[in-house]
Amino acid sequence: MVVKHSKAEKKIAYDQKLCKLLDEYSHILIVGADNVGSNQLQNIRRGLRAESVILMGKNTMMKRSIRVHAENTGNKNFLSLIPLLVGNVGLIFTKGDLKEISEEVSKYKVGAPARVGLIAPDDVVVPPGNTGLDPSQTSFFQVLNIPTKINKGTVEIITAVELIKKGDKVGSSESALLSKLGVRPFSYGLIVQAVYENGSVFSPEVLDLTEDDLAVKFLVGLSMATSLSLEISYPALSAAPHMLINGYKNALAIAVETEYSFPQADEVKEYLKDPSKFAAAVSAAPAPAPGDGGGAAANEEKKPEPVEEEEEDEDLGLSLFD
Secondary structure: OOOOOOHHHHHHHHHHHHHHHHHHOOEEEEEEOOOOOHHHHHHHHHHHOOOEEEEEOOHHHHHHHHHHHHHHHOOHHHHHHHHHOOOOEEEEEEOOOHHHHHHHHHOOOEEEOOOOOOEOOOOEEEOOEEOOOOHHHHHHHHHOOOOEEEEOOEEEEOOOEEEEOOOOEOOHHHHHHHHHHOOOOEEEOOEEEEEEEOOEEEOHHHHHOOHHHHHHHHHHHHHHHHHHHHHOOOOOOOOHHHHHHHHHHHHHHHHHHOOOOOHHHHHHHHHHHOHHHHHHHHHOOOOOOOOOOOHHHHHHHOOOOOOHHHHHHHOOOOHHHO
């Protein structure tokens, strides 16, 4: 004998189940369930049964249970779920990897026909080719301005035509034509709309970020912080090397234009007084020692060491950073 429970008993059982899941799980996926059938939802439940629980219900009931449970436990983090409960949504409680669970949920999509009055979730393009319809059906194509021709007793579409745009409402003509062509242009399933993790709520796109993506974003942020630090002359660790180099350049410029000097500036001043020294330092190449008949090996052993003075000349006063 099946025991029928009253509405009040069902609400109490639902409230207890939701509160228990909130206490047990810290990771929750908020999913949209528009146009998802009961059989499809059961298949998703079977696929996630090992480590996840799907809970559907009326938004008002879920909001009330969450609000009361947050007050009773003192955990205000649960309140961040309430603004997300809008429309036909459900909750997936999980202890598994959020990215893997999200990918598993996306696998369970079912094709659906374009019903009249439905808002198109995607663009619908009718490809060129033979439709298999007899010539008496050309009126459908003429109404929708689809170029056709008769080929071997059947209607053939000449060029691809965008029949429905994303966000448009499906009309009766479009629905009838797609039905005749046997096309089910739309696919529906649970769509992850938001992610809740230990009180934090973020977009599902965050789950697709890799370590390389995070590294790139960190470097972009570091570059912006460094630029800001340099612009307002505020010292920061990332800007310190640039500040030191810019300070050295300023000090060198002052030394060149005034009588003030320091060792690194003295070398630069010498080059400025006599540019030929710089030209000689660049063009001069160490001459090989005359061979003594010992062959190439002997010549390599007798190659002169670079002159220390020339190394100093080529330094151009930048030895400050050695």
